[in-house]
Amino acid sequence: MPSASFRFYQELNDFLDPFQRQREFHHEWKGRASVKDLIESIGVPHTEVDLILVNGESVSFSYLAHDGDRISVYPVFESMDIRAVSQLRPSPLRQVRFVLDGHLGRLAAYLRLLGFDSAWDSRLPDAELARASIQEQRLLLTRDRGLLKRKAVTHGYFVRSTLPADQLREVVDRFDLRSRAQPFTRCASCNGLLTPVPTEQIHDRLEPGTASHYQQFWTCASCGKVYWRGSHYRRIRQLLDPILGEGPRPEPTAPGEF
Secondary structure, rough: OOEEEEOOOHHHHOOOHHHEEEEEEEEEEOOOOOOOHHHHHHOOOOOHHHEEEEOOHHHHOOOOOOOOEEEEEEEEOOOOOOOOEEEHHHHHOOOEEEEEEOOOOOHEEEEEEHOOEEEEEOOOOOHHHHHHHHHHHOOEEEEEHHHOOOOOOEEEOOHHHHOOOHHHHHHHHOOOOHHHHHOOOOOOOOOOEEEEEHHHHHHHOOOHHHHHHHOOOOEEEOOOOEEEOOOHHHHHHHHHHHHHOOOOOOOOOOOOOO
């Protein structure tokens, strides 16, 4: 039976059994097998991998492993551009857009608060999530390893954290989102864009006294929900500002009543 030595680096070790982590180990297989199939049989989704070296040379996922190969597997590189040597990713996504599985609803709302286009519907099955990722060019966020192992999914990430606030920080760090954030420009409920609206146009939709306490209002272009900088605004800022790595921010041009 053929066997190759494997070494996984950095956070890819999160997916391995304890005896495989941070060390070289041997893995056997039967018949012909691509390096992608072997990596996923060990437990690592292909979407987490950005570079594979076999005997020191970069290979694609379709490379057929041979007995005695030495295979090094690396995660996404944040600090350097490896497109000249990596043969894995078809092309980077031009825009930062997400689709999230049904268990990550709170994370979706938090990403929307930062202004990121984040599609989420708790009713969508795995096949629809994969389709949205591919056809709408969205990065798939999930805690389901099996979903990331679907062959058609090219851009995805397994969220390690279980608490929504920690998940938000993890995603912001992983994809270096701080400079791209535009807080309070999207609807946290439906993902629509927010636009300023004169008070007189929505006066009849407000609770008594709201219009006299607040001067600026926004509506969601998709669902029509009305927003303003109300009682929840400071609490949300206390959540977002540390994650963005900033102290007090200038007042945004969109609402905070969520």
